[in-house]
Amino acid sequence: MNLDPYLPLAIVLSSALPGVLIFLLGEDSYRLRTALNMFGALLKIVLVGWMIWGVFHGHVYESRLTLMPGLELVLSADALSVLFVALSTVLWLVTTIYAIGYLEHSPNRSRFFGFFSLCVSATVGIALAGNLMTFVVFYEILTLATYPLVAHRGTPDADHGAKVYLAYTMSGGVLLFVGAVWLQTLVGQLAFTQGGLLGAAPEALHGQFIVIFFLLLAGLGVKAALVPLHGWLPQAMIAPAPVSALLHAVAVVKAGAFGIVRVVYDVYGVEFAHDLGLLTVLGVLAATTIIYGSIKALSQDGLKKRLAYSTVSQVSYIALGASVLGPIATIGGLVHLVHQGIMKITLFFCAGNYAETLGVHRVSEMNGVGRRMPWTTLAFTVGALGMIGIPPVAGFVTKWYLGLGAASAGAYWVIGVLLVSSLLNAAYFLPILYRAWFRPPPEHWPKEPVLSKRLETAPSLLWPPVVTALLAVIAGLLAAAPFSPLEWATLIAEREYGR
Amino acid sequence: MLDPLALAVALPLLGALLVTMLPGWSRTLGMLTALATTGVALWLTVTVWSGEGLRSDLGGWGVPLGIGLRADGLAAALVAMANLVALAISINATGYFGAAESSRKFWPLWLLLWTALNGLFLAADLFNLYVMLELLGLSAAALGALTGTREAAEANLRYLLVGLLGSMTYLLGVALLYTAYGVLDLELVAEALTPGPVAWSALALMIGGLLLKSALFPLHFWLPPAHANAPAPVSAALSALVVKAAVYLVLRLWLDLFDGIATLPAAMLLGLLGAGAVLWGSWRALRAERLKLLAAYSTVAQIGYLFLFLPLLTAAPDGDTRERLLTALVLLALTHGFAKAGFFLAAGLVQKSTGHDRIRELGGAAQSLPAATFTIGLAGVALIGLPPSGTFFAKWVLVGQAIALGQWWWALVAMAGTLLAAAYVFRVLARAFNREPTPKCFLTDPRTEIPALLLAALSALAVGLAAQPIAVLLGAGV
C-alpha cells in the first residue's frame, strides 16, 4: 500500500491528535501528558525526516480533500515547505521540553499544552499548504490556537494583550480572506506553483492583481509584524516564555513571513511581481520595519520587549530577501527563516531562564548574570552575536547573502539598510552582553528559588537554549554541508528561478 | 413495507402520545422515541444520498387529491441535521430536567415539536405546511415558557401571536393559489404557476408570513426575548431548528414554487434585510449582557447570512454556480444548527452552575467548566466562520460569488459580520482565562456536557470538511 498521500496529513495530525487528547486529560495526569507531548514531537520528527529524504529524491507527497468543485484542501510537500516544516518540528520538540520544565507548577497545563500542540499543527499545516485556500485555513487556525496561549496567565495584562493580538490578527485574517477569494474568482484554484501562476493572466486583470496583493500583504503583514501592523507583538510579550519563543521564532511571525514568500514566489511569481512594481513596495516596507524595530529596541528596558522589537526588525529580513529580484537575495531571505528562528528562540529561552531562576526581567537588572548563570549567558551571547551578524554564527550567512544578492541586483540601498541595522543590532545587544559578563552581580537577585542542586537552573530549562545555540553555530559553520539550511535554500531558489 | 417519510413524522407523534398518557415513563419513552426517530431520519437521508429521491402518497390517493410527502436532497440534509441535533438535545434534557415535574411537561411538547419539524421538512402540500407551521409554533411557544418566569411567558406569548400572524398570512396566500390553480401540491402548483397578480400576491403573502417566522430583520424583535428566556435545551431547539424550519420553507418556496416569479429586485430586498440582520444582530450580540441573549441575537445575525444568498442564487445562471451557492447555503444552515444548539446547551450548563448567565460576572464559572467553555469555543469558531467550520467554506463561496456576480457589497457585509462575531464570541471566551483554581477534570456532568460538546465539534470540525457528501446529497433526489 502506498502511504505517500497520507504523509503530509500524518505530519499535521501527529501533533493535533495528541493535542486533542491532552485537553481531555485531568490536570494531575502529569506523566501521561508529558508522554503524549513527547510521543507527538518525536513521531513528527521521524515523519518529517522521512519526508525530507523523499522530497530530496523527488517523491511527491500530497493529501487532498475535495469540498466542492474548485474548492480543495491540499497538503503537499515541496522544498520550501520542507524547510519550514523541519524548522518548526525541531524547535517544537525543544520548546516542549522547555515548556514542561517552565510550567511545572503552574495551573491549567492541560489547556496550555493542548493549544501548544494545535499551534504547531497549524504551523505545519501552513508550511504544507498546497494552495492558497489551504494556507488561509491553517493561517486562521493558527490565530485561534495562539489566542489562548497569549491569554494563558489570566491577568488583566494578559487579557489586554490577547485582545490586541486578536484584533490585529482577525482583521488581518479578513483582508487575507477577501484577497484570496478575489484572486480565486479571477484565476481559479490557486495551487502554489514554482515560478508563480499569474504571469500568464490577461493584462486587463493586472490592476486587480495589484489591489489583491495589498490585501494579501496586509493580512500576512499583521502576523509578520510589518510596520505599521506590528502593534500587537510587544503586547503579546505578556505570554509565558515558551509561548513567546514559539510566537517569535516558529509560529506566528514566521507564518506571516512564510506567507509573504509563498505569495511572492509561488502565486505571483517573483519576476511578475517585480514587473508589477510590487517588490519595491515590499522592499520599502521591509526596510522601514527593519530600521524602525531596531530603533525601538534600543530604548526598551524590559528584556522580552527588547527582544520583541528585535523580532519585528529581524523577521523583515525575510521579506527583504523576497523583495530583491535574483536568486542570491532569495537564498538570503529563505535561509533567514531558519536562522532567525534558531537564534531568536535561544534568546527567548534565556530570557525565560533569567526570569524563572533569578527573577530578572529587565536589562537593567542583568548585571553579572553571566557569573551566576554562565551556560545560559553563553547561549544568549551566541544568539545575540548571530543577530548582529558576526561570524561564524548563522546570522552572518544571512546578511552575507542578502548583501551579495542586493549588489548583484543593483539594489545598493539594501546594503545600506543592512549596515545600519547591524549597527543598531550591536547597539542594543552589546550593552546587554557587557552587563552580563563584565558588571558585578548584585548581592541579592530579585528571587532565587532552588531549581537544581548541581546546575545553574533546572535541566529542562538549561538544555534547550544550549542546544539551539549550538545549532545556530553549526548552521553557520557548516553552511556548505549537504542538507544545511543554506544548501536547502539554494535548492529552493534554483527551482524558483527555474535553473 | 416501511415508509421512512411517514415514519419520520409518525414515530415522534406516537412517542408524544405515549408520554402524554404515561407521564411517569416520559424519560424512558422519550429517549426511545428520540433514538428511533433519529434512526429513521438517518435511514431516510442515506436513501436519498444514494440517489433515490423519496416520495410517498399518504392514503394511497395520489396527488392532487391526497397529500404527499417527499424528500429531496435539501430536505434530507435538513432532516439529518435536525434529528441529530434533536437527539443531542434529548440526551441533554434527560440531565437538564432530571426527573422533576418539568420533565413531564417537556417531553410530550418536545416530541410534538419534533413531529412538526420532520413533517415540515418533508411536506409536499401547501396546506399541510400550514398545519405543520401551527403545530411547530404552538409547541415551541409552550416549550419556551417552561421556565415559568413572567419574562418567558410574556416573550412566548408575543412569539405565539407573531407566529399566528405569519401563518394566517401564509394561509391567505395558499387560498389564493388554490383559487387560481385548484391544487395544493407544491410541485403541481409550481408547474402551473405563471406570472401575474395571483403569483405575485401569493409570493408576497407566503414569503412575508414566513419571514416573520424566520425572524428576518427587522421582523426579528420577538426572537431574542423568546429564545433567551426559554430553558436551555428549548432555546437550543428554537434557535437551531425552529427558525431554521421557517427559513427552509422560504428557500423551498423561493426556489421550487416561485422560481421564475421571484425577481432579482425582490431578492435584492431580502438580501438587504439579511445584511441588516447580520450587522444589527451582531451588534446587539456584542452589546448583550447575558450569554443566552447574546446567543439569541447571534441567531438573528446568522439567519441574515442565509438571506444574503438569495440575490446571488437569483442572479446566478443555472447549473454549476447555482449548485455551489446552494451547497454553501446548506452548509451554513447546517453548521449554524449544530453550533447554536451546542452553544445554548453549554450556556444552560453555565447558567445552572452559577445561577445566572451575566457575561460580566462569569469569570470563575467559565474556567471551572472546561467542557462547557470548550463547547462555546468550538461553537464560536463556527459562528465566526473560522476554519475548518462549514461557515468558513460557505463564506468563501459567498464572497467569491458575490465578487464574480458583481454584487460585491454582500462580501463587505459578510466580512463585517465576521469581525463583529469574533468580537462577541471572544468577549465571552476571554472570561475563561483568569486566576481561578485549575479544574481537576474536563467533564463535570457528562450527560449534559457530551451532547453539547459533540454538537459543537460537529459544527466546527466535521460539517465543513464533509462539504462534498453534502453536495452529493443536494444534487441527488427529485
Next chain:
Amino acid sequence: MSHEILLTQLLYGGAGILFFLLGVWSFISHEPLWRKLIALNIMGAGVFHVLVAVAYRGLDAPPDPVPHALVLTGIVVAVSATALALAFGRRLDREAPEHTSDAHGGVDDREDGTHA
C-alpha cells in the same frame, strides 16, 4: 362560469379579504392581548371566507368539499391557538410584573420592539 356564481364568490371572498385586512390593521394598531387575539381570529375568519367562496359552485351543484375540509381543519387549529394564547394571558394576569429581581434581563430584552 355563470355570472351569479362569480358575483357570489367575489362578494363573499372580497368580504373575506376585507376581514383579513381589518384583522391585520387591528393587530398592528392595538396593544392589548385580547384585541390582538380577536384580530387574529378575524383574519382567520377572512381566510376561511375566501376558501368557502372558492368552494361555491352554484346552488345546483354540490360545493367543492376540499376547501370545506380545509376550513374545518383551520378552525380547529385556530381554536387551539386561541386557547393557548388565552392561557398565556391568564398566566400573565395572575401575577403583577416583578420589577425587582432580574432587572436588566428584562430591559435588554424589550429594547427593540414591544410595539409590535
Next chain:
Amino acid sequence: MSSSNPQALLIPLLLAAIGALLFWAFWSGLTGHEGERLAALALERVPESGASNPVTSVLLNFRAYDTLLELAVLLAALLGIWSLGPAAAPYQRASLLLDSLVGWVVPMLIIAGGYLLWIGGQAPGGAFQAGALLGAAGVTLALSGRPNAGLPGEAWLRVLAALGTLVFALIGLTLMGVGLGFLTYPPALAKALILTIETGATLSIGATLAAAFLGGRPRAKRNAEP
C-alpha cells in the same frame, strides 16, 4: 389611539392599497381558472372513501394526514395550557334551578354529539362537531360549579386526551405495517376504520376542549362527577 399620528392614517391607506391588490388577484384567480379545482375529482371518488359525506371523505380519508396533525395541534395546545399553571378557581356552585337545568342539558348535548358523530358519515357532521358538543357539555358543567367539568382525574384525562390521536396514528402505522401504506385504508374496512377514528377523536376533542376551558393543570385528586 390618537388620530393625529400620521401612522394612524398611513396604515389604513396602505392596507387599502394592499386590499385592492389582493382583490385583483382574487378576481383574476377566480376568472382565470377554467377547471373544476379538486371538486369533481373529490366528489367522484367519495364512494370509494368509506364515507358518503364528501367533507368527511376529505377530512378522514383523502386528507386524513392533515386531520391527524390537527389533532396533534389540539393536544399541543392542551399540554401548553397545562404547563402554564394550575386551573382557575372553580365557579360558584349553581343554584338549584340552574343545576337541574344543567342536569337536563348535559345529557342532551351528549346525545346530540353522538348523533352528529354517527350522521357525519352521510351528512354534515362528524368528529369535530360532535367533539365540540361534548366540550360544550363539559363547559356547562364547569360553569355550573363542577370544578373538573365532569372530566376524570389527571391520569385518565391524559389517556382520554391522547386517545383519539393515538387510535388514528396506530391505525395509520398498522396499515403501513401490513403493506398498504400510511393511512391507506382498504376499501372494505374504510367505513369501520373511519368510524373508529371518529369515535376516538370525538372523545378526545370533547375532553380536550373542556379541559382547555378549565385553563390549567388538572387536579391531582380524582373527583368523580355524576
